[in-house]
Amino acid sequence: MLIEKKESDKTLEPPHTSSTPSKHYILIVDDLEPNRMVLNDQILSLGHIPYQAENGLDALEKIHDHPPDLILMDIIMPKMDGYQLLERLKQDQSLRHIPVIMISALDEINSVVRCIDHGAIDYMVKPFNLVLLRARINAALAVKRLHDEQQAHSKQIEAYNIRLEERVRERTKELYESRKEIIFRLGRAAEYRDNETGLHVFRMSHLCARLGRELGMSEDECQMLLLASPLHDIGKIGIPDNILLKPGKLTPEEWDVMKLHTVIGGKILGGSQSEILKMAEVIALTHQEKWDGSGYPLGLKEEEIPLVGRITTICDVFDALTSERPYKREWSAEEAREYIENEAGKHFDPELTRVFLSIMPDVLKIQERFKEGRHKETINPSQG
Numbered sequence: 054m055l056i057e058k059k060e061s062d063k064t065l066e067p068p069h070t071s072s073t074p075s076k077h078y079i080l081i082v083d084d085l086e087p088n089r090m091v092l093n094d095q096i097l098s099l100g101h102i103p104y105q106a107e108n109g110l111d112a113l114e115k116i117h118d119h120p121p122d123l124i125l126m127d128i129i130m131p132k133m134d135g136y137q138l139l140e141r142l143k144q145d146q147s148l149r150h151i152p153v154i155m156i157s158a159l160d161e162i163n164s165v166v167r168c169i170d171h172g173a174i175d176y177m178v179k180p181f182n183l184v185l186l187r188a189r190i191n192a193a194l195a196v197k198r199l200h201d202e203q204q205a206h207s208k209q210i211e212a213y214n215i216r217l218e219e220r221v222r223e224r225t226k227e228l229y230e231s232r233k234e235i236i237f238r239l240g241r242a243a244e245y246r247d248n249e250t251g252l253h254v255f256r257m258s259h260l261c262a263r264l265g266r267e268l269g270m271s272e273d274e275c276q277m278l279l280l281a282s283p284l285h286d287i288g289k290i291g292i293p294d295n296i297l298l299k300p301g302k303l304t305p306e307e308w309d310v311m312k313l314h315t316v317i318g319g320k321i322l323g324g325s326q327s328e329i330l331k332m333a334e335v336i337a338l339t340h341q342e343k344w345d346g347s348g349y350p351l352g353l354k355e356e357e358i359p360l361v362g363r364i365t366t367i368c369d370v371f372d373a374l375t376s377e378r379p380y381k382r383e384w385s386a387e388e389a390r391e392y393i394e395n396e397a398g399k400h401f402d403p404e405l406t407r408v409f410l411s412i413m414p415d416v417l418k419i420q421e422r423f424k425e426g427r428h429k430e431t432i433n434p435s436q437g
Contacts, residue, residue: 077101077122077194082112084130092125095186109133122197128157143172150200152193233280240283253376254283255423260368263415267408281333282365285340288318312349315341332361340365343400363402367409
């Protein structure tokens with residue numbers, strides 16, 4: 054039956070301040086006030102904090118407002134009985150961990166089994182033994198404390214894992230940036246042996262990556278191309294100075310030696326397990342090949358030339374044409390554009406030529422970004 058709430062019952066509502074670690078909130082759900090008061094006194098005697106609900110609906114509202122550490126629940130109640138409330142609690146992920154002791158006048162095995170099946174931790178028959186009740190309450194609260202400790206431990210582990218993952222990401226980024234810097238320094242070392250330009254490798258590598266994106270390469274592939282293409286001329290470190298730095302025209306014999314920089318570069322970069330260096334090896338070997346087969350060192354033609362080699366060729370030539378060298382003047386962008394267009398189908402892949410010319414506004418922006426004299430100390434290609 055329903056009992057009208059007395060003024061004195063207001064003291065049994067859960068306070069909004071947190072309890073001390075040794076105290077627990079215990080919700081009593083029973084439609085009979087005498088039953089609630091007996092349980093209330095037992096809970097107080099154990100040093101815990103009781104609060105009450107007169108039926109399942111009332112209990113559900115109070116549980117959501119202030120989740121208890123334990124629920125002592127009758128079965129037969131109006132509006133929502135104990136079975137229904139128990140089922141609702143166990144369906145709610147945020148409430149299903151709350152232990153529930155069913156306290157009922159029903160001393161039937163079917164009722165016990167039904168309660169246990171629905172998630173109750175214990176079942177007591179009224180009238181109950183107060184000593185046994187206290188023992189059952191203490192046992193249920195021990196289970197709750199164990200759950201809470203496990204949850205706290207899990208959160209600590211989760212927080213630690215998050216911090217660890219963040220540190221791994223930071224370290225991975227540091228390693229990536231260090232590797233990128235080393236590669237670009239090596240690329241610049243080869244360039245400094247050949248001429249006075251310092252930022253050619255930055256410009257052409259970004260041009261390669263931009264062209265790769267326009268061709269539909271994945272972002273990972275474009276990043277690899279960005280890092281691998283600066284090593285295209287690494288083999289020049291193996292060319293004698295009297296040939297590499299000769300101001301005049303090379304003799305046929307000297308030109309044959311100069312051509313070996315592609316092979317030397319391939320040998321320097323060969324045999325690595327790094328995907329970046331594997332790509333760099335291909336680029337070093339093939340960036341002097343030509344679409345019509347007149348290039349070197351292998352005389353490859355058309356699509357026999359790997360795509361990364363064809364990309365590097367067109368980007369390298371365009372930036373070299375628009376850069377001042379000791380042996381040549383700086384061409385205008387329009388002059389270089391016209392040359393690239395005229396060499397489509399001969400020096401360059403005609404389809405790559407078409408795509409490259411279509412992104413000319415971005416090409417010019419990249420060249421402006423890494424213009425000579427603007428970044429004298431630039432090493433990281435992401436700077437600018």
